Amino acid sequence: MNALNAADLVIAPTQPEYFSAYGLRSLMTAIRRVRGQDNPNLAYYVLITMMDRRNRIHRTLCEQLQxxxxxxxxxxxxxVDTKLRESTVAGMPITHYSPKSRSALQYSALAQELTENVREKIETESHPQPN
Known part of the structure; x- marks a missing residue:
């Protein structure tokens, strides 16, 4: 709870699997509690990881998360990407191991999306809308 009290933003990676969704539910309960007590401005994002679009259960859980x-x-x-597993074994970031791989491009897109979201949040907070 101390980490949530001190945080500005939580990024919750979750797999489209039952136990991950269950863990995410527990995390969201903790986030609501912290927001209600000590850190009302705590923001969060959910990141779907290890998604296999060929898997019907993954697609269904992804829709439910959306x-x-x-x-x-x-x-x-x-x-899911074999190159990502290979980069882990090689001890290298995917962006160096296989920069044109699907997962490298997805992680680059994630970095861009987070940068834009944080920038937008900062701009909104520094220029509040008049009442």
Missing amino acids: TTFHEGLLNTIIE
Whole structure:
């Protein structure tokens, strides 16, 4: 809880699997509690990772996450990619190991999306709308 009290933003990676969704539900309960007590401005994003679009269960859970979290769900989805596993074994970031791989491009898109979202949040906070 101390980390959530001190944080400005939580990025919650989750797999489109039952136990990950269950863990995400527990995290969201903790975030609501912290928002209600000590850190009302705590923001969060949910990041879908290890998505296998060929898997019907993954597609179904992904749709459920989109319905549940709409604006809190990042648009970027990190899919299953053998190159990502290989880069881990090689001890290299995917952007160096295989810069043109699907997962490298997805992580680059994630960085861009987060940068834009944080920039927008900062601009909104520094230029509040008149009442």
